[in-house]
Amino acid sequence: MFGRKKVNPTDQQVAPAPAESVDRSRDPQSAKGTPTPSRRAQEEARKRPLVPNDRAAAKVAARDARREEQSRMRRALDTGEERFLPARDKGPQKRYARDYVDARFSLGEYVMFVALAIVVLTVVIPPTSDSQILIFGLFWVMVAGVAVDAWFMSRKLKRKLIAKFGAVNPGVIWYGTMRSLQFRRLRLPKPMVKRGEYPH
Structure with missing residues (x-):
C-alpha cells in the first residue's frame, strides 16, 4: 500500500541445501571416488540362493564329493589314517x-x-x-x-x-x-x- 512491491512466491529462489559432509577417513571407497553401496545393496550381495539354479550341476557336484569322501575313507581303512576313518x-x-x-x-x-x-x-x-x-x-x-x-x-x-x-x-x-x-x-x-x- 505504501509502494512496497509484492513478491510472487513462485519467484522466490530456494537456497540449495548444504552438501552432506562425508567422513572420508571412515570410508576408503568414497575416498577413492567410488560411491559407497547402499545398505540394501550390501544385504543383497550377502544373500545366497537356498536352491541352486542348476540342479543337475549341483547333483553332479554332490555325487563327486561323496565319491571323494568314500575314496578317502577306503584309503584310511588301508593306511590307518585317523582323520578320514569312519566315526x-x-x-x-x-x-x-x-x-x-x-x-x-x-x-x-x-x-x-x-x-x-x-x-x-x-x-x-x-x-x-x-x-x-x-x-x-x-x-x-x-x-x-x-x-x-x-x-x-x-x-x-x-x-x-x-x-x-x-x-x-x-x-x-x-x-x-x-x-x-x-x-x-x-x-x-x-x-x-x-x-x-x-x-x-
Missing part, C-alpha cells in the same frame, strides 16, 4: 585296542573256519547218533574256548587302557572284542602291527 574307528583308545588285538593270537579268528568244517563233516560223515554227538560236541567246545579267550582278552585290554589313558571310553572293550572274532586278514581298518608287537 566308529576313530579315537586313540580304539587305535590302541586295534593294535592290541592285532598283536595277539585269538581263537575267535578261526571260529568261522571251524563252523565251515563242521558243516562239511555233517555232509561227509554218515548221520549216526555217535557222529552227530562228536561233531556238535567239538563245535560247542570251540565256542566255549572262544568265549573264555575273549573274556580274558577283554579283561587285560581294560587294564592296559586304564593304565595308559586313566579311564576307558564306552564301547572300546566291545569294539576290541568284536575285532578279535574276525579273521585277521579281513579286519578293517587293516592291522598296522605284526604278531607280538603290542602297543605301549
